[in-house]
Amino acid sequence: MDTTSTTLKKPGGLAVQLVQAMTEQIRSGRLNAGDKLPTEAAIMKDFGVSRTVVREAISRLQASGWVDTRHGIGTFVLHQSEHPSFRISPEHMGTLREVIALLEFRISVETEAAALAAVRRTPENIAELQSALSAFNSAIEEGRDAVAADHQFHQEIARATQNHHFTDLMNSLGAGVIPRARISSILSSDPERQNYLRRVNQEHESIYNAIAAQDVEAARAAMRTHLANSRERLRKSDPDST
Known part of the structure; x- marks a missing residue:
């Protein structure tokens, strides 16, 4: 694997340039599938x-x-055949209004995913969900944003449905679907930020407990509450978005 050193320029578009550079490494074979x-x-x-x-x-x-x-x-390079058939590009999450619209879409999909997961989850799925919760707690204690653990939790619920379409969707959306950065402006202090993350994790724990107990209706309700609360937190961060 050859990752030739390159210095990027133009501060306003460094992430875009890095995506382009790494995509070219994949297309050229310097980074291979797997x-x-x-x-x-x-x-x-x-x-x-x-x-x-x-x-x-x-x-x-990822997206x-x-x-x-x-x-x-x-993080691993996917085979081309593994590319999700459903995609929402990062450009479709460029404004607060679009992120809220995506959350509304996720409410409809992930609510049912949680219900299916409650029926079909395996002991291995439960162990992975526990791992994601632990990673979220560790991120809170270490002062990190917990985005990766947050996305992992939702990915594991998708996997627990035993339906690859849910997994493909969450892989397509990527960690960028977690709207943490959108409310950073209203989290004025570290304690406030930690309290916010603890509320999110409590919502995750409610979802986990319902899935572990195989309580379909509780899982459905807990996921709907979690994503609806996320939507309302975003709306409160920008009243003009409603």
């Missing part, structure tokens, strides 16, 4: 960008179906 991407630190060094730029670029690559992140393992 290859694990370098670490965030290695990409930062190779391309001369910040961690934030790397994470945004990886989210965009475009080029890579898949496996929690606790790494």
Whole structure:
């Protein structure tokens, strides 16, 4: 695997440029299907960008179906045949109004995914959901944004449906679907931010408990409540978005 060092320019579009550079590495064969991407630190060094730029670029690559992140393992290049057939491009999440619209779509899909997961989940699915919850808690305690763990939790619910269409959808959306950055302006302090993340994780725990108990209606209601609350938090961050 050859990841030739390149220094990117134009600060306003570094994430886009990094996506283009890494996509070209995949298309040219320097990164092959099944290859694990370098670490965030290695990409930062190779391309001369910040961690934030790397994470945004990886989210965009996920949304475009080029890579898949496996929690606790790494990010891997997908075979072309693995590219999700359903895609919502990052450009479709460029405004607060569009993110809210996507949340409305997710409410309809993920509410039923949670219900199916409650019926079909396996012990392995439960273990992976527990791992995602633990990763979320660790991120809170370490002062991180918990976006990766948040997305992982929703991905694991999709997998627990045993229906690949739900999994394809969540892979297509990528971690960029987690709207954390959209409300950063109203989280004025670290304690406020941590309290916000704890509320989100409590909602996740309610979903998990219902799925673990195989309570279909409770799982459906808990997911609807969680995503509806996310939508309302976004609306409150910008009253003009309603």
